[in-house]
Amino acid sequence: MTERNGLKAEVAGAGFAGLVAATTLAQQGWDVTLHERGEELRPLGAGIVLWNNSLEVLKAIGAYDSLLPHTMVPPFYETRIHNETMSLEDFDGLPWRTMTRKALHEALEEAARKAGVEILVNSEVVAADPSGTVTLASGEVRRADLVVGADGVTSNVRDSIGFEQERSRSKDGVTRLIVPRCKEELGGGDEWDNVIDFWNFEPRVLRVLYVPCNDDELYIALMAPIEDKEGSAVPINYEVWAESHPYLAPVLREAAKIENGRYDGYQTNVLKNWSNGKVVLVGDSAHAMCPALAQGAGTAMQNAYTMAMAVSKSHEDLPATLQAWETEEREITDRCQAKSAWYAETRNMSKGNQFTPE
Ligand code: FAD
Numbered sequence: 001m002t003e004r005n006g007l008k009a010e011v012a013g014a015g016f017a018g019l020v021a022a023t024t025l026a027q028q029g030w031d032v033t034l035h036e037r038g039e040e041l042r043p044l045g046a047g048i049v050l051w052n053n054s055l056e057v058l059k060a061i062g063a064y065d066s067l068l069p070h071t072m073v074p075p076f077y078e079t080r081i082h083n084e085t086m087s088l089e090d091f092d093g094l095p096w097r098t099m100t101r102k103a104l105h106e107a108l109e110e111a112a113r114k115a116g117v118e119i120l121v122n123s124e125v126v127a128a129d130p131s132g133t134v135t136l137a138s139g140e141v142r143r144a145d146l147v148v149g150a151d152g153v154t155s156n157v158r159d160s161i162g163f164e165q166e167r168s169r170s171k172d173g174v175t176r177l178i179v180p181r182c183k184e185e186l187g188g189g190d191e192w193d194n195v196i197d198f199w200n201f202e203p204r205v206l207r208v209l210y211v212p213c214n215d216d217e218l219y220i221a222l223m224a225p226i227e228d229k230e231g232s233a234v235p236i237n238y239e240v241w242a243e244s245h246p247y248l249a250p251v252l253r254e255a256a257k258i259e260n261g262r263y264d265g266y267q268t269n270v271l272k273n274w275s276n277g278k279v280v281l282v283g284d285s286a287h288a289m290c291p292a293l294a295q296g297a298g299t300a301m302q303n304a305y306t307m308a309m310a311v312s313k314s315h316e317d318l319p320a321t322l323q324a325w326e327t328e329e330r331e332i333t334d335r336c337q338a339k340s341a342w343y344a345e346t347r348n349m350s351k352g353n354q355f356t357p358e
């Protein structure tokens with residue numbers, strides 16, 4: 001049993017950032033309440049790629065082993081233009097894994113409950129104050145030593161305080177779905193175990209990111225410009241997508257059956273500061289980014305973990321500890337954000353070999 005430190009944290013949002021922050025704080029002796037405005041804990045989106053940073057966080061908080069059997073390491077990350085291979089990357093042994101968001105979320109929820117985090121659903125945080133309070137939709141005001149705004153890109157914690165920020169929206173968006181692998185129907189070869197990023201530019205821009213998550217489930221992201229009404233339609237327009245990517249017909253047919261999908265645009269928000277007094281922002285509330293480098297959740301989990309460790313080691317002057325932590329973490333997150341925005345803007349991802357060891 002961890003020794004308690006007598007400190008209280010209120011965490012807004014049970015996404016990947018909030019679950020990691022809450023679990024780490026509780027494991028370090030904090031009394032933690034995690035507020036989720038939804039009626040259950042559940043991730044948005046479909047599948048996900050994680051790299052070394054977030055995999056290390058999962059190990060550190062004890063969520064890795066239960067997640068592992070539900071994940072996959074595809075042999076290659078392949079990029080094709082008009083179905084011609086541009087690159088086949090194996091990252092020289094650098095750890096990476098694919099999985100469904102559901103599996104990741106469940107492993108994180110299990111770790112949070114084991115750590116003793118109090119999880120409240122149907123509990124929306126409507127405002128926070130740098131002195132260390134949160135106000136709930138019910139009108140209840142709660143006081144804490146630390147308030148964590150992990151409430152995503154539309155963060156109430158952030159906007160009720162008025163953090164200075166610049167926001168931009170991307171020209172493309174995506175419909176993300178989980179479908180059966182259909183490996184045999186696709187032709188059965190080993191290539192269908194790869195992540196394959198299929199880019200078509202002619203006669204229109206339509207991209208399919210094909211991500212096997214385990215033996216049974218395939219994550220597909222169907223990316224089309226926001227201005228392409230047919231390409232961004234939900235349920236997906238089978239004729240349009242199958243004409244562009246005929247070799248993917250079996251999985252596109254499955255995708256077209258899903259009625260409750262969503263087409264989402266991408267946003268980038270760069271904040272002047274990530275904390276104010278006793279309030280700190282982690283994840284998309286602080287640094288939403290384009291998905292090109294697949295590091296939005298990675299940096300969210302990394303920053304949630306390092307923040308929770310920093311405030312646990314040194315909590316005499318929390319605002320100063322939070323500022324010092326931000327100085328440490330900002331550079332890499334800012335670079336991920338900027339690079340991802342550039343890849344999304346230029347579509348240079350299509351040339352392949354985009355993931356460097358850095
Ligand atoms: P969210 O996931 O948005 O979670 C916020 C939570 O807070 C939600 O549960 C929400 O219901 C809750 N909430 C919101 N407001 C309140 C409130 N006021 N009170 C209480 N609860 C509240 N990242 C990767 O690392 N790898 C990838 O492969 C990857 N692929 C991506 C592909 C696409 C197409 C996109 C768009 C993003 C991708 N990302 C990826 C980024 C990743 O999805 C996000 O960065 C990550 O989910 C952010 O986590 P979060 O916990 O900060 O926010």
Ligand code: 3HM
Nearest residue numbers: 049209291292293294349
């Ligand atoms: C995993 C992943 N997700 C999204 C993108 C993108 O939008 O460019 C790239 C990825 O490798």
